[in-house]
Amino acid sequence: AQKITQTQPGMFVQEKEAVTLDCTYDTSDPSYGLFWYKQPSSGEMIFLIYQGSYDQQNATEGRYSLNFQKARKSANLVISASQLGDSAMYFCAMRELNYGGSQGNLIFGKGTKLSVKP
């Protein structure tokens, strides 16, 4: 079964509008971390935002916010006031704790291609 599911292969948004990119995850561990990355056409994966499973408040970083709904196991990324430079692939990822408490590896979803229209 997929650990991370991103159901939107592609999304369009008008410049200056907000857009939500969906992410659902599957884990039975109580401790986990959720990440969003942006990948422009240059290839580099750029870290955007992090949400811990025990965090009470939704994470925010500038124009990025994470709509964390723990019971639904969803961690949607909201980008406000979209800019042309936001056009890129966006990946949701999760890190669990290994047995023994060591840090697990990042597991990625298939990504969503966001296109911002002028």
Add this chain to the structure above:
Amino acid sequence: ETGVTQTPRHLVMGMTNKKSLKCEQHLGHNAMYWYKQSAKKPLELMFVYSLEERVENNSVPSRFSPECPNSSHLFLHLHTLQPEDSALYLCASSQDQQGGMNTEAFFGQGTRLTVV
């Protein structure tokens, strides 16, 4: 210096060639990773090195051979590859800590590999 540097950026190789991908991180991290990114697939974790020891090998074919001579450098040696190995190969590093969940991985720009 950028955090994680990969060379070369692009590589075209024949199926009988031997080549190596190089990754260097300047962040003082203790873990390094190789990921494979193929079209329309999630990133696939290939190898993990923690404190210069390989801790995970996700059933990667032996034609891919990693090497981590020190905590700052990671190589991926390639030999007798197949056309389906054509992909973007991404290197990443992170500062892993026991019980830590919030350490993000920092990625290089990748090597675009084409096997002909």
